[in-house]
Ligand SMILES: O=C(NC/C=C/[C@H]1O[C@@H](n2cnc3cncnc32)[C@H](O)[C@@H]1O)c1cc([N+](=O)[O-])cc(O)c1O
């Protein structure tokens with residue numbers, strides 16, 4: 682059976698990236714996906730916005746919804762302080778081993794735990810099963826219509842604290858209108874919009890930061 686695009690991305694990283702060097706893994710994926718096959722990684726332009734928000738949050742416990750190939754997990758984990766940890770939730774069984782391998786090549790396996798399953802099933806288990814207290818940073822990059830319900834779920838599960846920072850990808854393209862409506866009209870979130878472009882394209886996109894006010 683011929684390989685998937687995600688397997689070809691892993692092959693490219695495995696062949697071209699410097700083992701243990703997150704930057705070289707990111708550069709390799711960005712090069713492959715801008716020159717060979719487009720893929721839905723947050724990319725280098727929006728990646729810089731992600732970097733800056735992660736630096737601002739300086740999280741001890743971070744959560745990502747939608748691991749895909751692990752590109753943004755590497756962007757986040759490479760900035761985490763020594764004892765900090767990233768949990769990344771992914772339900773597609775084909776992507777999980779590929780993301781694990783790419784994160785391993787980046788040398789960040791100790792900083793990232795990939796939880797296989799649906800976010801709506803795993804979020805309620807974070808406290809009891811994964812010993813999470815509250816989340817300092819959450820990156821939303823999974824199915825766009827799940828952004829709002831899963832944000833509500835995070836709040837209901839007591840996983841947000843005063844100052845928790847959420848960052849959502851794809852506010853313009855493909856768009857997350859329900860999420861935008863919810864988060865901007867919810868009085869306990871302080872929102873900031875970051876205009877940018879769709880990964881590897883000239884298409885307009887944006888990210889939205891939402892700080893939980895407690
Ligand atoms: O559709 C997009 N992203 C959806 C991302 C989906 C990823 O998150 C997982 N997932 C989904 N619900 C889940 C629930 N629980 C766990 N994993 C889940 C999917 O298995 C996939 O790995 C997208 C599309 C474009 N685009 O240009 O078309 C650009 C982007 O930047 C995008 O992020």
Ligand SMILES: [Mg+2]
Nearest residue numbers: 723822850851
């Ligand atoms: Mg995205």
